[in-house]
Amino acid sequence: MATDSQLDLWEVFIQGRNGSHHTHAGSVHASDKKMALQNARDIYTRRGEGSSIWVVPAVAISASNPEDAEAFFDPADDKVYRHPTFYQMPEGAKQI
Amino acid sequence: MNNENTALAQDERLRSFEEYVGEGKAIEPRDWMPEGYRSHLIRQISQHAHSEVIGMQPEGNWITRAPSIRAKQILLAKIQDEGGHGLYLYSAAETLGISREEMLEQLQTGKAKYSNIFNYPSLTWADIGAIGWLVDGAAIVNQVSLQRTSYGPYSRAMVRICKEESFHQRQGYEIMANMMKGTPEQREMAQDAMNRWWWPSLMMFGPHDGDSPHSADAFRWKIKRHSNDELRQKFIDKTVQQAEVIGLTIPDADLKWNEETGHYDHGEINWDEFYRVIKGNGPLNKQRIAHHIKAHEEGAWVREAAQAYKQKQAQKYN
Ligand SMILES: [Fe+2]
Ligand SMILES: [Fe+2]
Numbered sequence: 390m391a392t393d394s395q396l397d398l399w400e401v402f403i404q405g406r407n408g409s410h411h412t413h414a415g416s417v418h419a420s421d422k423k424m425a426l427q428n429a430r431d432i433y434t435r436r437g438e439g440s441s442i443w444v445v446p447a448v449a450i451s452a453s454n455p456e457d458a459e460a461f462f463d464p465a466d467d468k469v470y471r472h473p474t475f476y477q478m479p480e481g482a483k484q485i
Numbered sequence: 486m487n488n489e490n491t492a493l494a495q496d497e498r499l500r501s502f503e504e505y506v507g508e509g510k511a512i513e514p515r516d517w518m519p520e521g522y523r524s525h526l527i528r529q530i531s532q533h534a535h536s537e538v539i540g541m542q543p544e545g546n547w548i549t550r551a552p553s554i555r556a557k558q559i560l561l562a563k564i565q566d567e568g569g570h571g572l573y574l575y576s577a578a579e580t581l582g583i584s585r586e587e588m589l590e591q592l593q594t595g596k597a598k599y600s601n602i603f604n605y606p607s608l609t610w611a612d613i614g615a616i617g618w619l620v621d622g623a624a625i626v627n628q629v630s631l632q633r634t635s636y637g638p639y640s641r642a643m644v645r646i647c648k649e650e651s652f653h654q655r656q657g658y659e660i661m662a663n664m665m666k667g668t669p670e671q672r673e674m675a676q677d678a679m680n681r682w683w684w685p686s687l688m689m690f691g692p693h694d695g696d697s698p699h700s701a702d703a704f705r706w707k708i709k710r711h712s713n714d715e716l717r718q719k720f721i722d723k724t725v726q727q728a729e730v731i732g733l734t735i736p737d738a739d740l741k742w743n744e745e746t747g748h749y750d751h752g753e754i755n756w757d758e759f760y761r762v763i764k765g766n767g768p769l770n771k772q773r774i775a776h777h778i779k780a781h782e783e784g785a786w787v788r789e790a791a792q793a794y795k796q797k798q799a800q801k802y803n
Contacts (some may be wrong), residue, residue, distance in 0.1 A: 421798065435569065452516065
């Protein structure tokens with residue numbers, strides 16, 4: 390016998406139009422994929438905000454820990470040569 | 486010694502948290518936050534969500550009696566938006582560690598409040614106009630300010646909500662404008678709705694700043710960006726002209742333009758009434774909650790069936 394519950398939590402990602410990224414829009418409650426997709430459509434695309442929706446069970450998402458953010462992202466800190474502004478271009482060179 | 490160290494570390498964390506939000510930066514669900522910040526947000530966001538959901542009732546009351554198919558479609562779409570707003574906000578509150586079940590329980594047992602305004606009845610079709618124009622209008626002023634609140638998920642929900650709200654206010658104003666172009670009875674009906682909804686709309690912004698119980702924390706933590714009185718003034722200043730354009734009178738004998746301040750002065754708000762309704766003694770407090778419980782219970786079989794289907798599918802494929 391199933392008991393009353395508010396069902397499972399799903400995260401919703403919406404693509405505004407073909408060619409753009411799917412972006413996190415919020416979450417919905419649903420018991421399965423189909424219901425999650427339909428609820429996401431009704432809740433997040435009532436005005437044509439989307440051409441495609443992804444729904445992901447919230448428990449399936451792994452997230453980086455904000456407490457470790459500094460150490461986690463610091464490999465990128467000392468690699469300024471990954472940016473174009475690092476390089477000195479000869480005087481007068483154009484379109485580079 | 487150890488305790489002292491942890492206490493010092495806590496102080497340090499609080500200081501850097503306050504410095505961080507003080508710079509106008511956003512807090513995300515997994516960031517460290519003081520317990521007071523978390524509980525303040527849970528209370529505020531869940532009450533905001535409950536208001537959206539309970540707010541569907543006075544308008545739902547008129548769906549079957551809307552005067553035209555056009556009016557009915559608009560009202561249905563508007564109410565559906567409000568349901569959506571409730572869901573955006575429940576989701577935002579859930580990121581702080583409270584469950585949907587707990588929030589519903591708090592609403593249904595009266596532990597959590599919702600906006601006082603929805604404890605008033607919608608007696609005529611003009612009330613649907615007044616609700617959209619005045620009640621949504623007041624809500625918009627508040628919500629625009631909250632778009633820059635410090636908690637990321639709350640702020641994002643507000644941005645989405647504000648995009649949808651402007652149609653709500655416009656459809657209400659259109660109803661009022663049309664009624665003011667109608668028969669003497671229709672004009673009287675519109676003015677009567679205005680008279681009943683004006684003061685409760687001003688009360689939506691909450692008590693005067695000095696009497697607002699949680700406001701100091703809320704300002705320091707940038708949950709709140711403008712004071713109750715500031716927002717109320719903003720609403721009055723923009724609404725007076727709209728009333729004049731369509732020939733409605735604002736039911737406040739003391740309302741007058743103040744050249745010096747550049748704002749309208751207004752009469753005293755009846756705070757006794759405000760507190761009486763908050764304490765559960767408004768015209769419809771009991772009915773609103775009873776209706777919510779009834780709808781919730783009548784929907785239980787749908788949730789149970791969905792769960793049963795999910796379990797059956799899992800057995801089939803595992
Ligand atoms: Fe709303
Ligand atoms: Fe609205």
